[in-house]
Amino acid sequence: xxxxxxxxxxxxxxxxxxxxxxxxxxxxxxxxxxxxxxxxxxxxxxxxxxxxxxxxxxxxxxxxxxxxxxxxxxxxxxxxxxxxxxxxxxxxxxxxxxxxxxxxxxxxxxxxxxxxxxxxxxxx
Amino acid sequence: xxxxxxxxxxxxxxxxxxxxxxxxxxxxxxxxxxxxxxxxxxxxxxxxxxxxxxxxxxxxxxxxxxxxxxxxxxxxxxxxxxxxxxxxxxxxxxxxxxxxxxxxxxxxxxxxxxxxxxxxxxxxxxxxxxxxxxxxxxxxxxxxxxxxxxxxxxxxxxxxxxxxxxxxxxxxxxxxxxxxxxxxx
Numbered sequence: 001x002x003x004x005x006x007x008x009x010x011x012x013x014x015x016x017x018x019x020x021x022x023x024x025x026x027x028x029x030x031x032x033x034x035x036x037x038x039x040x041x042x043x044x045x046x047x048x049x050x051x052x053x054x055x056x057x058x059x060x061x062x063x064x065x066x067x068x069x070x071x072x073x074x075x076x077x078x079x080x081x082x083x084x085x086x087x088x089x090x091x092x093x094x095x096x097x098x099x100x101x102x103x104x105x106x107x108x109x110x111x112x113x114x115x116x117x118x119x120x121x122x123x124x
Numbered sequence: 125x126x127x128x129x130x131x132x133x134x135x136x137x138x139x140x141x142x143x144x145x146x147x148x149x150x151x152x153x154x155x156x157x158x159x160x161x162x163x164x165x166x167x168x169x170x171x172x173x174x175x176x177x178x179x180x181x182x183x184x185x186x187x188x189x190x191x192x193x194x195x196x197x198x199x200x201x202x203x204x205x206x207x208x209x210x211x212x213x214x215x216x217x218x219x220x221x222x223x224x225x226x227x228x229x230x231x232x233x234x235x236x237x238x239x240x241x242x243x244x245x246x247x248x249x250x251x252x253x254x255x256x257x258x259x260x261x262x263x264x265x266x267x268x269x270x271x272x273x274x275x276x277x278x279x280x281x282x283x284x285x286x287x288x289x290x291x292x293x294x295x296x297x298x299x300x301x302x303x304x305x306x307x308x309x
Contacts, residue, residue: 011152032152032188034260034266035260035264065181068265068269069264069265070181070261071254071272100174103177103178103181112253
């Protein structure tokens with residue numbers, strides 16, 4: 001399978017999903033139609049899980065902001081990652097948030113409570 | 125046309141400490157322009173980064189709420205208003221748009237329910253809604269906007285519904301306060 005790379009726009013984040021297991025989502029996520037932006041990402045993750053690749057996944061979340069529609073899609077993404085992890089691939093989410101951004105820190109902690117994947121909280 | 129209205133409008137805007145007002149039709153591009161303009165304004169004032177983040181968060185949800193819900197076949201009733209202002213240490217973000225009368229009861233009870241909850245209650249409600257299996261609505265909404273506004277602002281949501289004469293809609297006003305003192309401690 002191929003890598004998934006999408007450039008950032010002023011309302012969608014940069015995506016860099018690599019078959020080596022390094023996945024990065026960074027920037028702002030406030031699209032009007034969050035489903036059409038995130039569905040290809042979900043599909044890619046699902047394909048990754050089925051591809052037989054066993055490289056451990058490190059998912060770097062470096063979003064500076066996301067709207068509520070994106071928040072729902074992010075949970076779908078983490079659920080998909082949970083399925084991948086259950087198939088025997090080691091998975092870790094590194095949740096980056098700006099020092100002092102309590103809302104972003106709390107958002108990361110809430111996702112960590114909602115899914116069974118390891119979360120590491122990091123400031124930048 | 126009475127040209128005095130320009131001065132009158134200027135006075136109303138100044139007296140109410142309004143920094144930016146936009147009235148008209150809303151869409152994603154206009155929302156982004158309003159956001160960019162406000163961000164530049166706040167940078168110009170040298171506003172604290174955490175206050176700016178908070179305001180940005182609140183504005184996005186407010187603006188996207190209007191984009192999704194200000195719908196009517198009559199263009200005049202599709203028009204909505206967005207304002208941001210600051211009085212002393214409190215920013216206020218307000219929106220106003222027409223909504224169908226049949227939606228007033230449901231929306232009012234949702235607002236009342238949210239306003240009764242404390243921080244923990246809001247968190248629970250948010251987590252319940254984000255993880256339910258309903259998915260996004262036809263309009264792409266997560267049904268999380270108002271809860272998110274209450275959580276991010278840490279204030280009660282102030283709202284009002286005004287009857288509009290001779291039509292099946294009401295004017296829905298929403299005011300979100302963002303207190304700087306609560307953010308910078």
